[in-house]
Amino acid sequence: MALFSSRREGVPHLPLHVLLLGFTLFTLYPILWVVSLAFSGRQSLALSTLPESPTAMDRLRAVIPWPETWSLSNFTSVLTDQPFARWVLNSVIISTGTTVVGVFVACTAAYAFSRFKFPGQRAGLMAFLVSQMFPGTLMLIPLYIILVQWLGLGSSRLGLIIVYATTSIPFSVWMLKGYFDTIPKDLEEAALMEGASVSRIFWSIILPLAKPALSVTALFSFMTAWNEFILAATFMDQEAMYTAPVGLRFFVGGFSQQWGYFAAGAILVSVPVVVLFLFLQKYLVSGLTAGSVKG
Amino acid sequence: MSTNAPQQPAGDLGGPGPGVASGQSGDVLLTGANGGPASSLRRGRVLGGLALTLGLSLFLANGLLARAREERAVERAQRRAGVALLSLADVVQRAGGTGDGVRAAVKDWPLPAGASVRVIAFNGIRLEASTFPEDTGDKAAPRRLSRDEKPLYDRGQRLRAAVETNREEGGARKPEVESEARPSGGRLLSAPVEVDGTVVGAVEVATPPVPPVGRGGLAEALAAFLVPLGVCGGAGFLVRRQRVLAGVAAVLFVAGLGGYAVHSMRTLADELRGTQEAVGAELRERTTRAQALLAAHGLRTEPPLTPAAWDADSLRHPLGLLTDAGQPVEAMLATRVAQVRDEASRALGLLGVLGLALLLYVGLGGLHRTAATLKEHRQAYAYILPALVGMLLLVFFPFGYGIALSFTDANLYNTHQPLSELWVGLRNYVEILGDFQIARRAADGSLVFNYLNFYYTLFFTVVWTVTNVAIGVTVGLVLALALNVPNLRLRPVYRVVLILPWAMPNYITALIWKGMFHQQFGVVNQVIRMFGGQGVSWFDSPTTSFLTALATNGWLSFPFMMVVSLGALQSIPAEIYEAARVDGANRWQQFTAITLPALRPALVPAVILSVVWTFNMFNIIFLVTGGDPGNSTEILVTQAFKFAFQRYRYGYAAAYATIIFGILLLYSLVQNRVSRATEAA
Numbered sequence: 001m002a003l004f005s006s007r008r009e010g011v012p013h014l015p016l017h018v019l020l021l022g023f024t025l026f027t028l029y030p031i032l033w034v035v036s037l038a039f040s041g042r043q044s045l046a047l048s049t050l051p052e053s054p055t056a057m058d059r060l061r062a063v064i065p066w067p068e069t070w071s072l073s074n075f076t077s078v079l080t081d082q083p084f085a086r087w088v089l090n091s092v093i094i095s096t097g098t099t100v101v102g103v104f105v106a107c108t109a110a111y112a113f114s115r116f117k118f119p120g121q122r123a124g125l126m127a128f129l130v131s132q133m134f135p136g137t138l139m140l141i142p143l144y145i146i147l148v149q150w151l152g153l154g155s156s157r158l159g160l161i162i163v164y165a166t167t168s169i170p171f172s173v174w175m176l177k178g179y180f181d182t183i184p185k186d187l188e189e190a191a192l193m194e195g196a197s198v199s200r201i202f203w204s205i206i207l208p209l210a211k212p213a214l215s216v217t218a219l220f221s222f223m224t225a226w227n228e229f230i231l232a233a234t235f236m237d238q239e240a241m242y243t244a245p246v247g248l249r250f251f252v253g254g255f256s257q258q259w260g261y262f263a264a265g266a267i268l269v270s271v272p273v274v275v276l277f278l279f280l281q282k283y284l285v286s287g288l289t290a291g292s293v294k295g
Numbered sequence: 296m297s298t299n300a301p302q303q304p305a306g307d308l309g310g311p312g313p314g315v316a317s318g319q320s321g322d323v324l325l326t327g328a329n330g331g332p333a334s335s336l337r338r339g340r341v342l343g344g345l346a347l348t349l350g351l352s353l354f355l356a357n358g359l360l361a362r363a364r365e366e367r368a369v370e371r372a373q374r375r376a377g378v379a380l381l382s383l384a385d386v387v388q389r390a391g392g393t394g395d396g397v398r399a400a401v402k403d404w405p406l407p408a409g410a411s412v413r414v415i416a417f418n419g420i421r422l423e424a425s426t427f428p429e430d431t432g433d434k435a436a437p438r439r440l441s442r443d444e445k446p447l448y449d450r451g452q453r454l455r456a457a458v459e460t461n462r463e464e465g466g467a468r469k470p471e472v473e474s475e476a477r478p479s480g481g482r483l484l485s486a487p488v489e490v491d492g493t494v495v496g497a498v499e500v501a502t503p504p505v506p507p508v509g510r511g512g513l514a515e516a517l518a519a520f521l522v523p524l525g526v527c528g529g530a531g532f533l534v535r536r537q538r539v540l541a542g543v544a545a546v547l548f549v550a551g552l553g554g555y556a557v558h559s560m561r562t563l564a565d566e567l568r569g570t571q572e573a574v575g576a577e578l579r580e581r582t583t584r585a586q587a588l589l590a591a592h593g594l595r596t597e598p599p600l601t602p603a604a605w606d607a608d609s610l611r612h613p614l615g616l617l618t619d620a621g622q623p624v625e626a627m628l629a630t631r632v633a634q635v636r637d638e639a640s641r642a643l644g645l646l647g648v649l650g651l652a653l654l655l656y657v658g659l660g661g662l663h664r665t666a667a668t669l670k671e672h673r674q675a676y677a678y679i680l681p682a683l684v685g686m687l688l689l690v691f692f693p694f695g696y697g698i699a700l701s702f703t704d705a706n707l708y709n710t711h712q713p714l715s716e717l718w719v720g721l722r723n724y725v726e727i728l729g730d731f732q733i734a735r736r737a738a739d740g741s742l743v744f745n746y747l748n749f750y751y752t753l754f755f756t757v758v759w760t761v762t763n764v765a766i767g768v769t770v771g772l773v774l775a776l777a778l779n780v781p782n783l784r785l786r787p788v789y790r791v792v793l794i795l796p797w798a799m800p801n802y803i804t805a806l807i808w809k810g811m812f813h814q815q816f817g818v819v820n821q822v823i824r825m826f827g828g829q830g831v832s833w834f835d836s837p838t839t840s841f842l843t844a845l846a847t848n849g850w851l852s853f854p855f856m857m858v859v860s861l862g863a864l865q866s867i868p869a870e871i872y873e874a875a876r877v878d879g880a881n882r883w884q885q886f887t888a889i890t891l892p893a894l895r896p897a898l899v900p901a902v903i904l905s906v907v908w909t910f911n912m913f914n915i916i917f918l919v920t921g922g923d924p925g926n927s928t929e930i931l932v933t934q935a936f937k938f939a940f941q942r943y944r945y946g947y948a949a950a951y952a953t954i955i956f957g958i959l960l961l962y963s964l965v966q967n968r969v970s971r972a973t974e975a976a
Contacts, residue, residue, distance in 0.1 A: 016777045017785075033818060046821075124679065144940075
């Protein structure tokens with residue numbers, strides 16, 4: 001058992017592995033539970049149906065996250081019988097729209113904050129930072145009144161795109177500004193000497209150079225919009241306009257108990273973001289801690 | 296910078312006398328902002344500013360006046376229609392609700408052109424009498440109502456229900472006169488017919504649309520505009536200093552707008568008086584007609600007619616503005632006039648203050664400087680504009696609006712009214728912060744908490760935050776230390792798996808855990824039963840309910856702390872530990888002297904961040920416990936949400952959210968000071 005032997009003097013590895021394995025199981029259990037519900041082909045919350053007088057084995061069977069029979073029926077029917085495909089489509093449209101609008105607006109602003117000196121520069125940056133502190137609930141009520149009651153944008157994708165895009169601006173601006181600051185100015189100065197205009201420099205020098213930061217920012221905007229629940233639940237009253245999160249809640253919220261649909265839908269919705277997240281998390285950690293140290 | 300020095304004394308010009316100055320002024324006007332030498336007196340700015348602000352203000356004031364006159368005209372038409380309706384209802388009641396008397400009254404009832412009346416009797420569902428154009432020929436009254444006229448009958452029944460409800464409750468809650476818009480633009484008013492205490496039918500009057508009121512008052516507005524402008528132009532030749540000239544312009548602005556305000560109020564007062572006279576004349580005419588009818592058809596004359604009661608509101612309460620003889624009641628009229636005057640002067644006062652600020656801004660060169668800055672940095676501003684506009688409209692404006700909302704009584708039904716009409720001052724704050732009824736003794740001596748109390752929720756939120764952050768930091772740190780052991784096998788696997796809870800969307804996590812804590816089928820209870828225990832109904836007591844949320848949030852929050860700590864641990868060079876070992880430090884000494892200090896710069900911001908996240912962790916509480924049982928596990932943000940979207944008290948919820956913002960602001964200020972102090976130390 002080379003695995004559990006300590007290689008050299010120092011900490012013995014065996015207890016560490018026990019600890020880590022314990023936490024790994026704790027971490028994986030809910031995930032496996034939802035996977036086995038999804039593949040069980042049933043709507044029930046229970047992993048297995050207990051007989052009248054269950055034995056210890058039956059009891060054990062009821063807590064092991066492994067479906068009794070494997071079936072894809074929850075996946076097929078959540079996509080065909082239920083309006084879930086439409087909700088995912090809504091989410092895709094809204095998140096894409098948010099990303100395109102939000103990142104475009106943020107990168108022009110971040111460029112100006114990074115490259116120009118102008119009155120109001122510091123104040124603007126600080127205002128963007130402070131706006132991150134506004135609590136969601138304080139914003140929710142006026143946004144609801146403005147968007148739904150004044151502008152009639154309740155249950156509309158456009159309304160949600162506008163709100164998500166603007167709320168994503170401050171984070172994107174800070175992130176992109178940080179990256180633009182690291183691009184040396186020599187390139188632009190050379191281009192200026194050649195007679196290029198500012199917009200040409202921006203489009204054909206800065207943006208191509210900033211591709212990595214742009215894609216990371218875009219992915220974060222996308223993920224935030226994809227995972228957002230409260231605003232969507234408040235603004236989207238009509239079932240046809242639900243986003244995926246609101247739809248998933250619809251399956252198991254209130255008196256409805258369609259756990260099979262929920263589990264299948266949850267897997268379909270979270271796999272892409274989990275993969276994205278694992279790929280992006282190192283940027284997120286550095287960005288968050290850097291931001292809070294500065295702030 | 297010549298453009299930045301507009302306040303130099305005029306003496307520098309060296310041109311004494313008005314003649315030379317006038318030449319200069321022309322120069323300035325022509326060459327505009329960039330013109331010429333460091334000229335100090337810029338008459339163009341002041342004149343332009345005055346023209347702009349006074350013009351704008353007068354335009355708006357004129358618009359306000361037009362709207363107010365429109366309102367008066369509508370009110371007049373409504374009151375006249377109301378008098379026609381209630382007076383006819385009175386006569387119909389005296390005629391017993393049906394019969395020839397009613398038809399005679401309807402036939403000759405004086406009405407404005409385009410208006411018509413009808414009487415409906417419930418007994419037999421009949422149209423008793425009508426002057427509506429469609430009720431002629433074979434549809435002429437009296438006849439039975441046809442099927443498609445059911446809404447008429449229903450409306451009558453609604454009025455009867457309203458009258459009966461009001462009588463039972465001994466108050467006036469439901470409108471006893473209905474008024475609805477007609478497709479043609481006029482209105483349809485309906486009133487009940489009461490005979491011997493029961494409602495036996497309804498009278499309806501359809502009025503034609505109110506003709507639009509002309510804008511009017513334009514000549515006065517023009518005068519109020521041109522005279523101050525002319526005076527200011529003249530003063531430009533006498534005054535030498537920019538500030539003095541701006542002051543003169545300000546005085547002229549106030550005079551111009553004030554003059555127009557006086558005119559507006561006089562007009563409105565006249566309109567009000569005119570309305571009383573018009574309605575009074577209507578009242579007199581109807582009284583004569585009614586008396587003639589009563590005499591001709593031998594109808595009941597007891598109790599005597601009280602024409603003043605015909606001029607009533609929708610609850611059939613007399614307005615009290617007119618006497619029975621149709622003469623205005625002066626005291627009431629004066630109150631109305633004062634009320635209208637107050638409203639107008641508040642609006643115009645606000646307009647004046649804003650206009651004055653704009654005038655001084657333009658006149659003293661502020662606009663000019665702003666324009667120059669904008670022009671100089673136009674590229675930068677152009678790049679920022681989209682983001683700025685978006686943020687202003689959808690972040691900063693809603694923020695300000697939310698705070699304004701917190702001083703009002705806004706709810707689901709009145710959000711279309713201006714906030715100034717819903718203003719309640721600090722009442723919401725007093726209600727939230729001044730309520731110390733956290734708990735009371737029940738009959739059996741046990742403590743019963745008031746879960747809607749702010750301080751209870753605050754206490755719960757603090758407990759929630761502290762426990763969660765403590766668990767997150769402990770677990771995260773322990774796991775990071777374990778993963779940081781050199782040459783540990785399977786480290787990348789552990790790391791990826793242990794980070795999964797952070798990667799999962801948290802609303803999904805919340806719903807999964809809610810399912811796992813299900814009383815009957817949930818896995819947690821199955822495990823308890825496996826060991827021979829009884830299943831717990833987790834959401835039936837505040838403590839167990841809190842534990843479910845704590846488990847869920849613990850599950851999803853430790854990876855963040857783990858990743859942060861691991862990053863910091865890995866940045867500690869191994870040589871330091873070697874050196875410590877050489878110096879004979881044991882493991883604990885190494886941990887406290889090397890590891891913890893190295894962790895602090897990464898861990899402190901992470902804890903600060905995590906406190907705010909947990910404090911605001913809406914999804915977990917909302918989706919896992921939902922506040923169950925009975926709002927006992929609500930944190931501040933979910934409580935505010937419920938006040939807004941389940942109890943529809945927008946104003947109260949906004950005040951609640953503002954208090955939350957205040958708490959967070961205080962937290963960040965304290966945290967900033969503390970971290971600065973520790974950095975300095």
